[in-house]
Amino acid sequence: MKEKCAVFGFQSDTDVFETIYYGLHAMQHRGQESAGIATCNDKIRIHKGMGLVSEVFRNAYLSGNCGIGHVRYSTTGDSKSENAQPLLINYLKGVFAIAHNGNIVNQEGLKKMIEEMGGTFTTTTDTELIAHLIAQEHLKTGDFIKAVQATMKQLVGSYSLAILYDGMVIGVRDPSGVRPLCIGRKGEHHYLASESCALDTVGAELLRDVKPGEIVVFGDQMKSYSGPKGRLCHCMFEYVYFARADSVIDGRPIYKVRRDLGRILARESPVEADIVCAVPDSGITHAIGYANGSGIPYSEAFMKNRYVGRTFILPDQKQRELGVRVKMNPIRSEVEGKRIVLLDDSIVRGTTLKKIIESLRKSGAKEVHVRIASPPIRNPCLYGIDMQTSGEFIASEKSVEEIGKTIGADTLAYLSVDGLVEAIGHSRGDLCLACLTGEYPLENPQRKLVDE
Amino acid sequence: MKEKCAVFGFQSDTDVFETIYYGLHAMQHRGQESAGIATCNDKIRIHKGMGLVSEVFRNAYLSGNCGIGHVRYSTTGDSKSENAQPLLINYLKGVFAIAHNGNIVNQEGLKKMIEEMGGTFTTTTDTELIAHLIAQEHLKTGDFIKAVQATMKQLVGSYSLAILYDGMVIGVRDPSGVRPLCIGRKGEHHYLASESCALDTVGAELLRDVKPGEIVVFGDQMKSYSGPKGRLCHCMFEYVYFARADSVIDGRPIYKVRRDLGRILARESPVEADIVCAVPDSGITHAIGYANGSGIPYSEAFMKNRYVGRTFILPDQKQRELGVRVKMNPIRSEVEGKRIVLLDDSIVRGTTLKKIIESLRKSGAKEVHVRIASPPIRNPCLYGIDMQTSGEFIASEKSVEEIGKTIGADTLAYLSVDGLVEAIGHSRGDLCLACLTGEYPLENPQRKLVDE
């Protein structure tokens, strides 16, 4: 599972490039395929490319006192440099740059509408679709903000947008607030960021979240406009896995939520054991929470090789033979003869987890009790997370008991939906739980998976 | 001065990728900024990027039995990966890929027309404009070829297009035949190429040029459609400098034309001298022609360092100090005490030529007589060659005598326009001589320089 993107914006009275650079770098976990920055003084300058922020901007600099940036997720397929964002849109009223995190579920209908009027698309992004709508509405209404508002009325799905137009940074969040988007401030200047950790990194203070359905405009001062209303559907997986633990989203600190997920899971599914440990790094905070909740001591059962990274490519055959050992090795002295509670945030196929449990047993673990800090995922995400088709989820094919047997656990338990909602701290109706329950809150009868 | 682009197309019954790769590589001199290939079986696959053909396609392969390719010229400014071609265009009727060599002079008006209908542009290429027009006309007429014909009627300027649509390779040449485009054949299969040297390289035979205003379609067999008529305006600089010497364009072998340019120049502007030599590599063929025409022996006066290439970047200060010596060094034994005729194809600013003449004198040359195998360039090209503004041409500011003094030549002579026309062998009225005469044959009152 991969997050699709992050956006960042900054309006200042000096060059903004470096700040945007560091802001994007702080959100690199939300996308490693491509990165891009657009800045503006008299004209819009843009630089983007395939790779990490540090790679794309190795020798680049853009002057300009306002700007936006974007990182995009990594795919295994062909690199598609034309899909890198921000997109630069030339149209009758001039030019704007736009960057997007989310997924538009009614994009097919809207694209067809535009194509019927003779429109063309040079990328396969829904960002170009949004840009097209804004441009058309701008011609109609003559006002950019009204054009954004009119566009929002047509869009169904999730979107957190950063737009650079006419020397202004504009932030837009969909009426359901599916993806995060927040506002930072230092002195008189404002920042836009998908996650508050980016604000911390650049030394800004988290002012507030962009409200669902709100349009914010940074200029001499910040202005707020309201778009259409909708029911709230905050993505529960931002809390469980995607967001960085030091971010605060819609008023809820991610770290605290994750520890509470573990704590509540300890209450729901207790087990007698000697140590609580985690699949590194995804399960660590949940494991600490479980340890706190259960009174069983927390321990690190695995050592990760911190040099397994982008430069390290395992030949396929060797990978099968060596298994996960190259990446993480059980610490025998911690594991041998112990009854272990093993925490992770979720299970997709269970293949890696199975190997991890095998390696624990090979290192002498007596029992391995797996606890998953979220309910079983059974359905794909339509709102901006790159999940595979339903068939890819082990939980859509097997019962919890069968899964436990498959991965070789002594016992397996998932967190309940109620436990999840309690830990997140929003009311259940304000969350998108579609991947757990199959109830898709944003209307689109036709279930289309995210495009690649 | 830099050529803008080259296109290549190939229709076969096996994979076409490698053939297109080598075809583009043979035309690398027409563009080093970016390269791209699109192929098609059931769907269109595309790969493109910044750099040379060999760099962009280091680890790439695309399956498909028909396809087109493109190389683009190198700029010094920001890399603009979104301008790499072919462009992939999604529209109501489906999808096509398009690659373009040329320049549309009425692009501003046409872009405005499209923008007024709500259209947007995500690149700064006129290729996207052409694509837009074709898409719109396709919606209107319901037939792709008719759409291309209707588009041609709207375009003013130069264009040689390769289009990949619905399993067909389509070649289009503007009614004036400004840029070259030719058809090759091997067995039953057809090839499209900007220059015939690409056909030689892939083992195909030059069948004929695409006629000015013609549309050719490669499918089971080749079909030809006619577009609008126009006066012929073959670019004279393809013959003098841009095309590879082993190409044949519109029936005229480039090598022979260049040698004749030198031979006629010897007749027009003779001089007593001991040797004829060339600014390497641009003046070599002209110098051999001048030597043949004058009876003065040809000699290589310079040795080039063949390792001065892409990997070699001279620090600025050192470059001023060392001058051109790092790149080419006079051969003293050839030069010392000699009266020299030095041939080159053209003069833009004269800065390098001045240094070359200095280095000849420093190596003991007694006299240096410069002969330029084309008339003085005084005006920018509007039809697809990247020249600077008029102010950049030394010949638009100074007389021939003054130029000779500036560069430090004992005498300086240019070829006459009549001599040029004689060597090329087309009638004068069929050539574009705008950069020499200022008479722009393709109507567009408003002189806009090529976009960057």
Place this chain on the structure above:
Amino acid sequence: MKEKCAVFGFQSDTDVFETIYYGLHAMQHRGQESAGIATCNDKIRIHKGMGLVSEVFRNAYLSGNCGIGHVRYSTTGDSKSENAQPLLINYLKGVFAIAHNGNIVNQEGLKKMIEEMGGTFTTTTDTELIAHLIAQEHLKTGDFIKAVQATMKQLVGSYSLAILYDGMVIGVRDPSGVRPLCIGRKGEHHYLASESCALDTVGAELLRDVKPGEIVVFGDQMKSYSGPKGRLCHCMFEYVYFARADSVIDGRPIYKVRRDLGRILARESPVEADIVCAVPDSGITHAIGYANGSGIPYSEAFMKNRYVGRTFILPDQKQRELGVRVKMNPIRSEVEGKRIVLLDDSIVRGTTLKKIIESLRKSGAKEVHVRIASPPIRNPCLYGIDMQTSGEFIASEKSVEEIGKTIGADTLAYLSVDGLVEAIGHSRGDLCLACLTGEYPLENPQRKLVDE
């Protein structure tokens, strides 16, 4: 502080290259400057270069049924590719390859002795010195193992050697056992590794440590020879910091030692606080131990950006301004209003620690009590760890109280030497504590710092 090196060796009846590759990769933490592998069938093949294992061997493969490998630490100065190991030594009796982890303290005298006989050195490594001695002794004694024994008698200092000679892998450990070296086994085949984590990674079992002063030879079966005797001096810093937590050195599991360091520190220097947290990643295990010992809950106070790596270079000015925030960000929800115990393994200059404490306070920490899980380091290492001169240690200039004030801690406490010894579990006399006490156990009056 940087570890100097790691060695690996493997004897098999099929190609050993991949196993050595993964063995080195598992010990990449011991050296990132260069990597090298030598293998042998009929002749010795070698490949080495600057960079990580994955970079140096990207397209390399060496056939051969026995071989050795080496990784070397990273310096900031000039890259010295000629210092990469293994070294290949040609001499009268043939050829051998040698790789070394350690530091010879009497190298100046020995080098002079060899130079006086006309010897020359082409590298600045003490590895070449050891090789020279072995070669000379081999000429004298006529037997390779006797030559190694004779060489060991001359060497003062630390050395763990892997040698490839005549189809055999030979392991050598200095009589004091300063640096680790252990033997692994799978089936009939033997492995040599600086750390047992490398054995786990390649699926081998830890058989035992190479004994101090022992020579082991892998051939059809493993043979053991004894070299000179000496007092034991196991490096205490391997336990505290250098070795990977999943390694077992001289019978002591590193992870357990580290947790005990924290646990004993909690007993020695308790403090009333709300949470125990760590400087990531170096202090995590110590912090968990302190939490267990004190009963105060463990928490992660920081989020690290896992994309700060080799590709990310901070411009100097920006780095000063942004401080450590780009690399790690306090989690406000965990820190705000809390009394914090902050654990780390050691303090060199204290500069980073100061910034980390500042960032905690800025995020609302009420108190910050620093606990260091080892005694103050005041003296440089002469036995193979790249420490700076004494002047570089804050503890050699300031009292503990002054250090606490300098770094901005509410309280600061170090572990006692007794506590350290208790946690490691060897008798005090068997440990090298020179960097703490200034008592250098291996005789060399003249204190020479490690060569670069």
Place this chain on the structure above:
Amino acid sequence: MKEKCAVFGFQSDTDVFETIYYGLHAMQHRGQESAGIATCNDKIRIHKGMGLVSEVFRNAYLSGNCGIGHVRYSTTGDSKSENAQPLLINYLKGVFAIAHNGNIVNQEGLKKMIEEMGGTFTTTTDTELIAHLIAQEHLKTGDFIKAVQATMKQLVGSYSLAILYDGMVIGVRDPSGVRPLCIGRKGEHHYLASESCALDTVGAELLRDVKPGEIVVFGDQMKSYSGPKGRLCHCMFEYVYFARADSVIDGRPIYKVRRDLGRILARESPVEADIVCAVPDSGITHAIGYANGSGIPYSEAFMKNRYVGRTFILPDQKQRELGVRVKMNPIRSEVEGKRIVLLDDSIVRGTTLKKIIESLRKSGAKEVHVRIASPPIRNPCLYGIDMQTSGEFIASEKSVEEIGKTIGADTLAYLSVDGLVEAIGHSRGDLCLACLTGEYPLENPQRKLVDE
């Protein structure tokens, strides 16, 4: 056939790095495998690596007022970074750096002698052998120059050395003057270079060649010492092929020699033909000479693709299919219906030449008469050129007539040895013609091929 190396040296009162850099770059044709520079102020600094000068020194700089440099030829086998030069030699008297062009034919005996005294070698270069001898002799004699003289007495073979010792640049040339070495001057400063083209490039004047058997020392002023005497054996292939055409070696301008080779060949082996052309680039100057001598016009029959370079790797299969066409394409208009004289400098296997002749015939050539501007090569070089074993030369297996048939020429003729000697202009006894005649002038009964 590949030249082994080039050396450069420079003594100044400001930093010498850039001058050495450009000097090496001008001699890049003599070696593309590795490059290195050593400079000296108080201490010797060195930087070297695999690749072209521009690649190895991309981000490198070395301060120091005197220094030496080296480029080394490219092999197809394993990269051996430890063989890059200059070598840095530490010994009892201090340290020196040394760079070498040539080959020592009695190296085995000398190496054995040193090894018997306990010496070891860490590289496979004969440069390390020479360094070893100098170091030993220095211990004996107490004087560096005397040590060099004593070393020269022991060496049999070819060597042009650049040595950096004690703030001095020292140049050494073997008594036979096999490889070139010359001295340049600008103002008060002196330069050492394998070829004079490097002096031109850095703006220095060619003062004279280093005399065979001479030692020159650059310090406050230049001093000359004499080493042992020997018979002259200038390598004839420097004139025919290896040296850059703008160099002057032992008083003879290379360009003039090459043109004369062609001119004399026209006299020796005339033929009726329409044009004279060359295999590019190696035969161009010879062809111009043949054209001058015969009165038949010179023409360029081929167009080279100037982008076939280091970044372009042809897949093997495609290479067979496309033949040489990707690299060079006949210009049909020049070739069709013509009787052609095709010049090249030499034939090794004849494989490429065969394909070139085929491509000429395919482009319509009526007759192809091949003329080779040197006598047949039948024997390997022992003195510093990387030729294969005798079996690799077509001329050691076949008669001239058979070779002509094999390559598909209408007629084939080689230059005579007398013609070669006449063109070079040294007396026959002063030339090394071993590869032509099999008479090896430098005594070493045992024919060992150049080491790899």
